[in-house]
Amino acid sequence: MxxxxxxxxxxxxxxxxxxxxxxxxxxxxxxxxxxxxxxxxxxxxxxxxxxxxxxxxxxxxxxxxxxxxxxxxxxxxxxxxxxxxxxxxxxxxxxxxxxxxxxxxxxxxxxxxxxxxxxVSGGATTAWRAIMDGEVKPGDRVLIHGAAGGVGLFAVQFAKWKGAHVVGTAGPANLDFIRSLGADAAVDYTAEPFENAAQDVDFVLDTIGGKTLERSWTVVKRGGALITITGRPPIEKGLETGVRIIKPSLASGDDLAAIAGLLEQGIVRxxxxxxxxxxxxxxxxxxxxxxxxxxxxxxxxxxx
Missing domain, CATH: 3.90.180.10 (Medium-chain alcohol dehydrogenases, catalytic domain)
Structure with a gap:
């Protein structure tokens, strides 16, 4: 071959x-x-x-x-x-x-x-485990960095399916796109700080890392959760801010089947x-x- x-x-x-x-x-x-x-x-x-x-x-x-x-x-x-x-x-x-x-x-x-x-695998599966392990529920305020990317676009859709209020960050060319996925607020990270649109959030999914991750600690409420797929943040920072640091688990065949069902129903694309x-x-x-x-x-x- x-x-x-x-x-x-x-x-x-x-x-x-x-x-x-x-x-x-x-x-x-x-x-x-x-x-x-x-x-x-x-x-x-x-x-x-x-x-x-x-x-x-x-x-x-x-x-x-x-x-x-x-x-x-x-x-x-x-x-x-x-x-x-x-x-x-x-x-x-x-x-x-x-x-x-x-x-x-x-x-x-x-x-x-x-x-x-x-x-799907590596994009939707990572997003699925993040939303599930983060225990996102109806009414939660969710911030997703890199909302137009391979992981972020699925995370927006899964969080909306869960009934959350979703804030997504993206470049100016992708703002309408992430709104079409269900984002309630689309933040142009090149034009304004995401902190202006996201405060007291229950859950942050970071797909960017670096300074974006560092700044995200200030917007998560005490008792909220943060997941980053760019490396594990310091445990001490989570203890200091009262934020749960979650490492998403590996997706299974059952997770793939669940995602397949949402794709087939047109709930997720x-x-x-x-x-x-x-x-x-x-x-x-x-x-x-x-x-x-x-x-x-x-x-x-x-x-x-």
């Missing part, structure tokens, strides 16, 4: 399209023919060696995907060959085939395309910013690394 791989850390040009053996699914796994793969910030951060974790070269990037089950290994009873699925794989998804743990996938809703489904063929994965990661735009970048790998 063809797969994008890199043999060392570095810039996007370390990735090469190569012929590699097709994986063999192990017990509890399915072999999926990948139709589309999501391009996540974690993909290029790992490629650049920014994560303190062991890496075995060569690496096939990617975790998010949507595709069609090719075969199942012993122990798999919930899926069958020919079934459309989506989810995540720890074995790399910038490839024509991927071996995937059965508990990490769900049936793809027939009403959404493969590219949209590939935008996935947004694909742009799609590239597998051979242009370098361009896709460079665009993701620029940090601009709305929604998820995906790779088109095969025909459905």
């Amino acid at each position: 063809q797969a994008m791989r890199y043999h060392e850390f570095g810039a996007a040009d370390v990735m090469r399209l190569e012929e590699v053996p097709r994986p063999e699914p192990q017990a509890g796994e399915v072999l999926v023919r990948v139709v589309a793969a999501g391009v996540l910030p974690a993909d290029w951060k790992l490629r650049k060696g920014l994560f303190p974790m062991p890496v075995r070269f060569p690496v096939i990037p990617g975790t998010a995907f949507a595709g069609i089950v090719e075969e199942t290994a012993p122990g798999v009873t919930d899926f069958r060959p020919g079934q459309a699925v989506f989810g995540r794989s720890p074995n790399g998804t910038y490839a024509e085939f991927a071996a995937v743990p059965a508990e990490a996938i769900a049936a793809k809703p027939p009403g959404i395309g493969f590219e949209e489904a590939a935008a 996935a947004i694909v910013q742009r799609s590239y063929p597998l051979g242009e994965a370098r361009l896709a990661q460079e665009q993701s690394e620029s940090g601009h735009g709305r929604g998820r970048i995906v790779l088109r790998i095969s025909e459905a």
